[in-house]
Amino acid sequence: MRQICHFKAIFVTDKIARTMSLPERDIIKSKMRTPAVSINFSKLGDEQLVSYFHKPIYTEDAFRELLRRYQAKVYAYVCNMLVSRDDADDVTQMVFIKIWQNLASFKGESKLSTWIYRISSNETISFLRKKKPEIDFDDALVYMAEQLQQEDAISAREIEVKLQKALCYLPFKQKLVFVLRYFEDLPFEEIAELTQTSVGALKSSYHHAVKKIEIYLGVL
C-alpha cells in the first residue's frame, strides 16, 4: 500500500513537472530522490540494515552500505576458493549483482552474512562449472596449485602460499568448509545453515581437512 502511494506521488509530481522548465524539473527530481530523513547506515546492525532493503527510497543507500561491509570479505573468500584474482574480481561482481537483484526477496530469515556467503559459494561453484563443465567437486582441483604459482599478485609469506597450495589438494567440499571456518571465522552452525548439512558432518569434514593440511605442510 505504501509503495502504491509512493508511485502515485511520483506520478502526480511528474505530471506537474512536465509543465515546468528543465532546471526546475531537475530540482524537483533531485528532491524526490533524496529522502526526507537521512540515516547513518554505517551505525546500523545487519538486521536493521535489512529492514531498509524493502524501502525504495533507502534501497540504494542500504545496498551501498552492504557493499562497503561485505565486499572485502566476499572478495577474500572467493579468492581463497578460486586462487586467481582476476576470476575473483568477476565472481565478486556477479555476487553483488545477484544480491542487488534479490535484495527485495531477502526476508531476513537467516543472517545476512549467511545469505551473502551462500550466494558467494553458489556463484563460485557455477563459475567453476562454466569454466570446466566436467568438474567433480568431490575431487581436489589440483590445477589450481599450478595457477597459484603463476599468480603474480601474491607477495606473501612462504607459509601462507604453502597453505594455499595445500588447500588445492583438498577435495573441493572440504576446502569450502575449511575456508569458511578457518579464514572467515564462521561458526559451524552458520556453515551448516549455509551448506544445508549437519554440524557433526561439518566438524568431521573440518577435522579431516586440518589433519590433511598439516600433513601436506610437512611434506611441501
Add this chain to the structure above:
Amino acid sequence: MNIEFSKIKSPFQPSQEHLSDMAMRIQRKVGIEALELFEKTELKEPLIPRNPIQLSVEFGNSYVSEKPEHTYIESGDSQGSLLSDTPSPRLKVQPALDTEVPYTQTVFNNEPILGVQAQEISIHTEPIANEEVPVSRVSESEIIGKSVEEPSRSNSQNSDPIVQEPNKDERAANRFRDMEIERKRAEAAARYAALLDESRADYVAVSAPVPEIKKESLPWATILGLAASVSAIATAWWVWSMIQTPMSIEQIAENSRGSAKNPASIQAELQTNPIALETLPIEYQVVNDLISEDAPKEQGVVLPHFKTMDEQSKVSMVVLENNGLLVMDLEDDLFLESEL
C-alpha cells in the same frame, strides 16, 4: 605443525584502491549512482620531529647576523652631491670585536658641515664590554648611587661634535629597545629556520626549561613497613602452629581412614583391558592411514548412509550426534545450487 594453534593468514588481502575501484564498477553495473565507498589512502608527508624552539636568544646568534654586514653608515647621496670635494660620503664603522651585535648608531650628519672636510669617523662599537652598560648594570648603578664609568667618554670628547651623543637615560632606553627588537627578531628567525629545515633546528639553542622527570618510587618507609608486616604475619603463623597440641595417633589413623574412599573400587578400576585398535573412532583411523600409507587398510568397514536407515535409527543417530558420541560424515548432495 598445528595450524589451528598459530593461525596463518590468507595471502589474498585486497587493497583499498582495488576495493574502491571494484565498488564503483559494481555500482555502475547495478545501475545506481556510483559513490566513493572507501577512503583512498593518501600519501602523507612523514612527520618531522621538531626540536624545541628557543624562547630567548643570546647576542651573537648566527641567525641574527645573516644579513650582509654594514660596515658603513649611509650618509645619503645628497650629501655627496652637495660636498663635491668630500672623499667619501660613507662613514666607516669599525667592526665589533667583543660582541657580534650589529650595533648601529644614528649619526645626524645631514647637518651642513660647511668648511669642514668630512672625515672618516670611527665609532667604537665595543658597547657591552666598554661603552655600553647593560640594563642590569644601569639599574645596579642607580641603586648604588654611583655613576658608571664610561670609557667612551674620552672618545666622545675627542670625537667630532656632529655626532650627537644621547644622554645616559636615552641610551639605556634605546639599548633596551634594541635588545628587545633583536631578541624578537632572533626568535622569529630561529623559529622560521627550525620550521624550514630540520637540520638547522638542531643548532637552535634550547633555552626552554625542560621539566625534570620525577622518578616515582616507593619510599623507604613504605617498603620497610611492608616487609615488617609480612614478617609479622609469618611469625604469627609460626607461633600459632607451634602452640597447637600435637595430634594423637588415633586421630591421625582416623583422618587417614576417612580420606581413603572405597579401596575395593580402586582395585576394580585398575583391572582394565588394553585398548584395541577397533575401538578407536573412525576419524583417527583414517588419519592413521593417511600418515602411514603402508599400513594395511581396514577392510569391511561399512559406513551406513543416513538416508537408508529406518526412522528409529535416524532418531537415535541424531541423539548420539547431539551428545558428541557420533560424528556423521558429509552428505553427497551438499552443495547443490540453492534457489535464491
